[in-house]
Amino acid sequence: MTQRKGAKPTISIQEHMAIDVCPGPIQPIKQISDYFPRYPRGLPPAAAVPLQQPPQPAGHTGSQRSTLPASSSSTAENERPSEDNPDRAFAGASGSATSSASPQATRRDEEPDVEAYDSDDSTTLGTLEFSLLYDQENNALHCTINKAKGLKPMDHNGLSDPYVKLHLLPGASKANKLRTKTLHNTLNPVWSETLTYYGITDEDMVRKTLRISVCDEDKFRHNEFIGETRIPLKKLKPNQIKNFNNCLEKQLPVNKTEEKSLEERGRIMISLKYNTQKSCLVVGIIRCAHLAAMDANGFSDPYVKTYLKPDENKKSKHKTAVKKKTLNPEFNEEFCYDIKYADLTKKTLEVTVWDYDIGKSNDFIGGVSLGINANGERLKHWFDCLKNKDKKIERWHTLTNELPGSLND
Numbered sequence: 001m002t003q004r005k006g007a008k009p010t011i012s013i014q015e016h017m018a019i020d021v022c023p024g025p026i027q028p029i030k031q032i033s034d035y036f037p038r039y040p041r042g043l044p045p046a047a048a049v050p051l052q053q054p055p056q057p058a059g060h061t062g063s064q065r066s067t068l069p070a071s072s073s074s075t076a077e078n079e080r081p082s083e084d085n086p087d088r089a090f091a092g093a094s095g096s097a098t099s100s101a102s103p104q105a106t107r108r109d110e111e112p113d114v115e116a117y118d119s120d121d122s123t124t125l126g127t128l129e130f131s132l133l134y135d136q137e138n139n140a141l142h143c144t145i146n147k148a149k150g151l152k153p154m155d156h157n158g159l160s161d162p163y164v165k166l167h168l169l170p171g172a173s174k175a176n177k178l179r180t181k182t183l184h185n186t187l188n189p190v191w192s193e194t195l196t197y198y199g200i201t202d203e204d205m206v207r208k209t210l211r212i213s214v215c216d217e218d219k220f221r222h223n224e225f226i227g228e229t230r231i232p233l234k235k236l237k238p239n240q241i242k243n244f245n246n247c248l249e250k251q252l253p254v255n256k257t258e259e260k261s262l263e264e265r266g267r268i269m270i271s272l273k274y275n276t277q278k279s280c281l282v283v284g285i286i287r288c289a290h291l292a293a294m295d296a297n298g299f300s301d302p303y304v305k306t307y308l309k310p311d312e313n314k315k316s317k318h319k320t321a322v323k324k325k326t327l328n329p330e331f332n333e334e335f336c337y338d339i340k341y342a343d344l345t346k347k348t349l350e351v352t353v354w355d356y357d358i359g360k361s362n363d364f365i366g367g368v369s370l371g372i373n374a375n376g377e378r379l380k381h382w383f384d385c386l387k388n389k390d391k392k393i394e395r396w397h398t399l400t401n402e403l404p405g406s407l408n409d
Contacts, residue, residue: 125227125248126151126187128164128214132231134205136238139396141197143210145180147190151248154216154224159185161217162226166195169209169230171264171398175292175327175366182217198289198328199267199396203377205233214248225251265366265399266291266327268304270351271334272370272385273392274341281308281337281385283349285320286394291327294355294363299325301356302365308337309348322356344386345372353399366399 127149133142145164154160165179178197183189200208213228227248236242271284285304294300301324308316316337323329339347348371355363370378381395 124150124152125250126214127245127247128212128227128229129243129245130212131241131243132210132236133241134200134233134236134238136202139198139200141200141210141233142194143178143196143212144194145191145212147188147192148214148248149188151187151189151214152226153187154226155185157185159187160226161185162189162214163217164191165213165215166197167211167213168197168204168264169211170207173263173265173292175266175290175399176264199269199398200233201377201396204398205236205238208233213251228252263401265401266353267396268351268353268368268399269394269396270368270370270381271392271394272349272381274344274385274389275336276341276389278336279338279340281339281344282334282392283318283337284334284392284394285331285351287328287330287332288353288399289328291329291353291399292365293327294365295325297325299327300363300365301325302327302329302353303356304331305352305354306335307350308339309350310346341386341389347371348373349382351397352403364403366401367403368397368399370397 129146129148131144131146133144134140135142143166148162148164151160151162161182161184163180163182165177168176176197178195180191180193180195183191210231210233211228212231214226216224216226218224228251229244229246229248230252231244267289269286269288271282271286273282273284274280275282283306285306288302288304291300291302301322303322304320306316306318311317318335320331320333323331348369350367350369352367353365355365357363368378370382372379372382374382377395378397381393381397384393
C-alpha cells in the first residue's frame with residue numbers, strides 16, 4: 001500500500017487488536033493456553049527435534065532449556081524468551097518430565113487422583129449409636145436414635161446436614177418410612193429421638209430387617225446418602241432394650257422386583273368375634289398406622305370397606321367413616337354379618353383401605369384377606385376366632401398394594 005510523504009500511517013482496528021502494546025517489536029497476542037502448555041503422552045515432532053540436536057554453544061537458549069534439571073525449570077519458565085516462544089518452553093518442560101532425576105515428576109505420579117476414587121473406599125462413613133425395643137404386648141417397635149460420630153462430610157464447608165431414616169425390609173416403601181429431624185452443619189450429630197413402628201407382629205420379628213440410613217439434606221439438590229446399617233429383628237428379645245454402636249456401610253443393592261411385589265401400604269388392626277347368641281360375626285375396624293400418602297399434601301383421607309365373600313346377594317359390604325388428612329386414623333367401628341357358625345369355614349373376609357377424593361375416583365391404599373385360604377397371621381387370626389366363640393380377638397395385619405381378591409395365598 002502506497003503512502004503519501006508526511007502523512008501519518010493508518011492502522012486498521014484489526015491490526016490494532018493484534019498488536020501487543022508493550023515496548024519492543026510488534027508481536028501477536030498469545031492465547032492463554034500458550035502460557036499453560038499441556039503435555040500429552042507422546043512428544044509432538046516439533047518438540048522432539050530440539051532433544052535430538054547436537055549440543056549448542058552455552059549462549060544458545062534452546063539447548064540450555066532442554067538440558068536444565070527439573071529444579072531450575074520454574075526459574076527458566078519465568079524468563080521472557082520462553083514466553084515469546086511457547087514451543088521452546090514446551091520442549092524444555094517435556095525434557096525435564098522425562099528426566100529420571102525429577103522429584104517433582106515422581107511426586108506427581110505417586111499422588112492419587114481423588115476424582116478417580118470412590119470416596120467410600122478411601123474414607124470412613126462414621127458410626128451410629130442407637131437402641132431398639134420390641135414391645136410385644138402393644139405390638140410396637142421403638143427405635144431410639146442417639147447420636148453419630150465422624151460422619152463423612154458431604155458439603156463444601158466440610159460438614160453435613162444429617163438426618164436418619166428407617167425402613168422395614170422386605171416391603172420398604174414411603175408408608176413404612178420414619179425419619180428424624182435434620183441437624184445442620186455437624187459431623188457429630190446428637191438426635192436423642194425415638195421413632196416407633198406400630199402394628200409389629202411376631203411374624204414380622206422373624207422375617208423383617210430394619211434398615212437405618214444416614215443421609216445429608218440438601219435444599220437445592222437431591223438429598224445425599226452417607227451410610228447405612230441393617231439389623232435383623234430376630235436378634236431382638238421381647239421387652240428387652242438392645243443397644244448398638246455400628247459402623248455405617250455403603251448402600252446395599254435392593255431387589256426391585258421383590259420390593260414391588262411385597263410393597264407395604266400400612267398396617268390395620270382388626271378384631272373378630274363370633275356372637276353365638278345372635279349367630280353373627282362381629283368385625284371391628286379399630287385403627288390404621290403408617291398408611292401410604294395418596295394426596296399431594298403428604299396425607300390421605302382414609303376409610304375402610306369390608307366384604308364377606310362369596311357374597312351372592314351382594315349385601316355384605318360395609319364402610320367406615322372418612323378420616324381427613326391423616327396416615328394413622330382411628331375408626332373404632334364394628335359391623336355384624338348374620339351367618340351360621342358352620343358356614344364360616346367357607347367364607348373369606350376382605351378388608352380394603354381407600355383414600356377419599358372429591359370429583360374423581362377414590363384411590364386404593366391397601367388391603368388384606370382373612371380366611372381359610374389365607375396364611376400366616378391372617379390364617380391364625382381366623383382360626384383363633386373360630387376356636388374362641390364369644391371372645392374378641394384383635395390382631396395387626398399388613399396392608400399390601402394388591403387388592404385382596406388377587407392375593408395369592
